[in-house]
Amino acid sequence: xxxxxxxxxxxxxxxxxxxxxxxxxxxxxxxxxxxxxxxxxxxxxxxxxxxxxxxxxxxxxxxxxxxxxxxxxxxxxxxxxxxxxxxxxxxxxxxxxxxxxxxxxxxxxxxxxxxxxxxxxxxxxxxxxxxxxxxxxxxxxxxxxxxxxxxxxxxxxxxxxxxxxxxxxxxxxxxxxxxxxxxxxxxxxxxxxxxxxxxxxxxxxxxxxxxxxxxxxxxxxxxxxxxxxxxxxxxxxxxxxxxxxxxxxxxxxxxxxxxxxxxxxxxxxxxxxxxxxxxxxxxxxxxxxxxxxxxxxxxxxxxxxxxxxxxxxxxxxxxxxxxxxxxxxxxxxxxxxxxxxxxxxxxxxxxxxxxxxxxxxxxxxxxxxxxxxxxxxxxxxxxxxxxxxxxxxxxxxxxxxxxxxxxxxxxxxxxxxxxxxxxxxxxxxxxxxxxxxxxxxxxxxxxxxxxxxxxxxxxxxxxxxxxxxxxxxxxxxxxxxxxxxxxxxxxxxxxxxxxxxxxxxxxxxxxxxxxxxxxxxxxxxxxxxxxxxxxxxxxxxxxxxxxxxxxxxxxxxxxxxxxxxxxxxxxxxxxxxxxxxxxxxxxxxxxxxxxxxxxxxxxxxxxxxxxxx
Numbered sequence: 001x002x003x004x005x006x007x008x009x010x011x012x013x014x015x016x017x018x019x020x021x022x023x024x025x026x027x028x029x030x031x032x033x034x035x036x037x038x039x040x041x042x043x044x045x046x047x048x049x050x051x052x053x054x055x056x057x058x059x060x061x062x063x064x065x066x067x068x069x070x071x072x073x074x075x076x077x078x079x080x081x082x083x084x085x086x087x088x089x090x091x092x093x094x095x096x097x098x099x100x101x102x103x104x105x106x107x108x109x110x111x112x113x114x115x116x117x118x119x120x121x122x123x124x125x126x127x128x129x130x131x132x133x134x135x136x137x138x139x140x141x142x143x144x145x146x147x148x149x150x151x152x153x154x155x156x157x158x159x160x161x162x163x164x165x166x167x168x169x170x171x172x173x174x175x176x177x178x179x180x181x182x183x184x185x186x187x188x189x190x191x192x193x194x195x196x197x198x199x200x201x202x203x204x205x206x207x208x209x210x211x212x213x214x215x216x217x218x219x220x221x222x223x224x225x226x227x228x229x230x231x232x233x234x235x236x237x238x239x240x241x242x243x244x245x246x247x248x249x250x251x252x253x254x255x256x257x258x259x260x261x262x263x264x265x266x267x268x269x270x271x272x273x274x275x276x277x278x279x280x281x282x283x284x285x286x287x288x289x290x291x292x293x294x295x296x297x298x299x300x301x302x303x304x305x306x307x308x309x310x311x312x313x314x315x316x317x318x319x320x321x322x323x324x325x326x327x328x329x330x331x332x333x334x335x336x337x338x339x340x341x342x343x344x345x346x347x348x349x350x351x352x353x354x355x356x357x358x359x360x361x362x363x364x365x366x367x368x369x370x371x372x373x374x375x376x377x378x379x380x381x382x383x384x385x386x387x388x389x390x391x392x393x394x395x396x397x398x399x400x401x402x403x404x405x406x407x408x409x410x411x412x413x414x415x416x417x418x419x420x421x422x423x424x425x426x427x428x429x430x431x432x433x434x435x436x437x438x439x440x441x442x443x444x445x446x447x448x449x450x451x452x453x454x455x456x457x458x459x460x461x462x463x464x465x466x467x468x469x470x471x472x473x474x475x476x477x478x479x480x481x482x483x484x485x486x487x488x489x490x491x492x493x494x495x496x497x498x499x500x501x502x503x504x505x506x507x508x509x510x511x512x513x514x515x516x517x518x519x520x521x522x523x524x525x526x527x528x529x530x531x532x533x534x535x536x537x538x539x540x541x542x543x544x545x546x547x548x549x550x551x552x553x554x555x556x557x558x559x560x561x562x563x564x565x566x567x568x569x570x571x572x573x574x575x576x577x578x579x580x581x582x583x584x585x586x587x588x589x590x591x592x593x594x595x596x597x598x599x600x601x602x603x604x605x606x607x608x609x610x611x612x613x
Contacts (some may be wrong), residue, residue: 056112098369145299
């Protein structure tokens with residue numbers, strides 16, 4: 001991913017090193033990195049709304065109503081990102097409505113649109129928007145409220161999964177043979193949307209992809225003297241600027257070129273009948289500069305058996321997507337394996353964010369952004385401060401519909417180019433996990449091939465109009481249809497089932513001599529012996545830790561507490577070490593540093609810097 005260039009000191013350090021004060025970029029550089037995250041996040045939010053809104057009933061509202069939907073999503077995503085980076089997993093992860101929210105929402109909205117078109121006197125038009133300034137058509141508003149109800153249900157289920165500790169248990173029981181196909185299919189699941197948006201202007205999309213590849217891979221070592229990164233002893237060194245902003249610079253450059261071509265009336269975009277409806281409606285009313293969103297402004301979410309079924313599908317798909325994103329982001333940052341308590345807290349914060357988004361009336365919840373995590377892999381820079389700055393900028397944009405309208409001017413081909421650049425990193429990261437397994441084994445070849453092939457085949461099968469799924473109860477049909485249309489769910493379930501039912505050795509499963517190397521994040525980051533440092537970086541803030549009891553065994557939410565998790569994991573590792581007899585003696589201990597090694601001491605210093613005095 002570095003293009004074969006010489007490694008920059010601290011560029012591939014883990015999230016704990018990148019967030020330490022002595023190795024963090026200046027505030028100016030952090031704001032630029034925040035702008036880069038904001039550009040990717042805004043593009044994904046536009047993709048979500050552009051694909052979902054045409055599936056609602058035909059009475060589309062004015063552009064200011066759709067822009068307010070975008071502002072509400074921005075506001076909820078900003079709050080959820082701040083919660084995730086402070087109280088959640090503590091990884092520098094941006095929150096967005098993922099594609100796992102989009103598929104069930106489109107299934108529900110398409111069903112509601114079909115019911116509204118066949119029966120105008122049904123329940124689909126029984127409720128209207130109650131806001132005094134709202135002129136949205138009744139069926140559109142009622143459908144949107146029902147989709148928001150599904151988002152509220154998904155947030156409650158995600159919160160329950162995190163508090164119960166089920167998410168952390170699943171992470172500990174997913175080996176490389178489950179993570180490799182799951183992460184790969186997460187990246188491959190966006191190829192249809194990428195091709196769809198790129199088709200509006202292949203020249204613009206390929207230009208963005210070309211610039212991103214050149215900046216990140218071929219010109220990654222180019223440095224500009226005015227971009228200085230402070231170091232530990234007061235000196236400074238120039239940062240690899242082109243690689244650090246290998247997504248922002250192509251994004252801004254291509255948008256400027258498209259604006260110039262449009263100003264000169266040079267045709268560069270081809271919109272056919274299928275993609276013409278994706279464009280935002282013509283603005284007939286001026287959106288206000290400042291409007292603080294609040295719950296219930298467009299009516300409260302509707303809770304029906306259909307929303308309950310679709311909400312369950314949303315929660316299951318988004319939880320799998322988020323867990324995969326945690327592992328993906330830690331892998332790209334070369335951080336140690338995510339502890340169970342951090343994974344549980346991360347899912348809890350996402351549940352709270354989705355609950356807030358549903359109450360605000362948005363059609364999508366909040367989940368970890370795969371595209372922003374892959375942007376971190378491309379730029380080789382992971383900063384928690386820059387993500388928090390982008391979260392604040394998100395909340396500011398969420399309170400100004402007039403400013404959020406600028407995001408609707410992003411060309412559609414730019415969205416497709418960003419999907420091509422970012423999601424390809426997820427595919428490669430998933431493939432990299434095969435190195436810990438015996439990929440030449442016939443057992444592993446069958447598991448990977450069958451899981452990935454069926455995950456792409458089943459959604460394609462049910463997308464054909466002739467394919468029907470009828471159980472006799474509409475909510476159950478929507479639940480099954482939503483789950484079977486998500487490739488991530490199918491891959492994770494099939495690979496987990498086959499991995500635990502088909503017999504195989506520890507070496508085939510990737511749990512033999514490579515277990516310690518895999519848990520350490522790839523072997524070139526923190527070694528496996530630094531679990532205490534990892535837990536300090538993933539742990540709760542110091543101010544909150546002082547309020548918790550010293551022993552969390554009696555704490556009601558013990559799965560969210562780092563203390564009890566460490567003791568439980570140590571007991572499990574001790575029992576696992578006594579059972580595992582296939583490892584050659586001394587083979588795993590070569591991965592552990594000596595007590596006096598400088599690598600371990602430097603990691604301890606970094607972890608101490610993370611904790612405020």
